[in-house]
Structure formats: structure tokens, C-alpha cells
Amino acid sequence: MNVRIAPSILSADFAKLGAEIAAVERGGADLIHVDVMDGHFVPNLTIGPAVVRSIKKVAKVPLDVHLMIEEPDRYLDAFVEAGASMISVHVEVLPHLHRTIQAIKALGVKASVAINPSTPVVALEEVAADLDNVLVMSVNPGFGGQTFIPRSESKIRAIHALLAREGSRASIEVDGGVDRSNAARLIEAGATILVAGSAIFGTPDPEHATQELRAAALAKAGV
Ligand code: DX5
Ligand code: ZN
Secondary structure (H helix, E strand, O other), X not given: OOOEEEEEHHHOOHHHHHHHHHHHHHOOOOOEEEEEEEOOOOOOEOOOHHHXXXXXXXXXXXXXXXXXXXXXXXXXXXXXXXXEEEEEEEHHHXXXXXXXXHHHHHOOOEEEEEEOOOOOHHHHHHHHHHOOEEEEEOOOOOOOOOOOOOOHHHHHHHHHHHHHXXXXXXXXXXXXXXXXXXXXXXXXXXXXXXXXXXXXXXXXXXXXXXXXXXXXXXXXXXX
């Protein structure tokens, strides 16, 4: 079973980011999930390309950059130059989503579209075949440590069906409130990338927590 674990550094200790990333990599992290917030699309501020560039120097695994910002088109180049391997943009801020997806691909990285809990799946229909990944928000974006929204599970199933219908090979990534208790169900629903912030960096041992999350995802899924 294909399960990738993407620890979100939003819940890491930013004063020792290099050590935090090394710990989750020892624990088997497949990607490092980087949450970029602008204080407009979401009510919080985080980091920009300069920090991504520094992370790129120490990370061994690809950087999965989640842009929770208005006007992401203005910053695609900067994040790719800084070292992103995949970029997620939110469907809610993009009237010309098709163009943005092509722009991300033209920069040579994977194109991903993120979808908020209240945004219907149909918003992805016209671009499904062009995507490398769909990022399903299972909380309202902006903060770590929120409670998983239960309806997200059926939404993953609906997106899985949409991608199959459109002949898309895009992966499905789930972000928000993911932990050992729901990991297996999300994989069964069709997700293959699990993002986890507080379930990994909110514990005393992020290396172990990374291993445990993968084990939970596989074990209960009957693999
Ligand atoms: C929320 C971010 C998430 C966040 C998840 O807006 O997109 O990546 O770090 O944190 P947890 O896993 O604590 O819900
Ligand atoms: Zn995220």
C-alpha cells in the first residue's frame, strides 16, 4: 500500500528546524510539508521563500509547499527557486485555476490544488486530469492542532471517484487533524499522503511519532 507521510513543520520548534526535520526523516518522512500563510486568505502568518531556501539545504526529502495565500501566481517562481518540489494552491483564490496549474508545471514541479472543507468537489472537475495531487483540507486552514472534520472522509472518496472518472493519476493528500486514530480510514478512503503537524511535532519524540503514524495507517487498513 502506497502511504506517504508528510510532517507539517507548522507545529515544529522553528528555533531548531534543522534538527526537527532530521528527526522526522529518521522516522521515515517522505515529504516535508511547508505551510505558507499570508494573513489574508487565512488569519495567520508564517514563512516565505527565504525560510524554504534554508530548509532545502538541510532536508533530504522533497518539500511539499502549501500556499495559503491570495495571488499565489506572484510567488510561484520564488518558491520553486527556493526548492519546492510540489506546490499546492487553493482553488478558492484562483479564477484562472487552469492557467495557474500550467504555470506550476512549466516551472518543473508537481502541481497540486488544495480545497477547503466548504468547497464542493465539483470545483475540481474541469482540472482533475491536469493535476499531480489534490490536497483535501480536513480543517479550515490557518492553524495547527484543530479537530478533524468528519465529513472529509466521504469527500476523499468523492475526489477519488472523480479522479478515476477523469483518468487522472493524481495523488490525494489530506491535511488537518490527521493522527493515529483516523489515518487508516483516510487511506482506505483513497488518500495516499498524510499531512500531520501536531500529531508529530506536538509529541516529545517526532521521529517515533512519524513511524507510529505510518504503522497506524497501514495496520488498521489491513495491510
Ligand atoms: C493548517 C495547515 C496544516 C497544519 C496541520 O492550515 O495547512 O498543514 O499544519 O496541522 P495539524 O496536523 O496539527 O492539524
Ligand atoms: Zn498544510
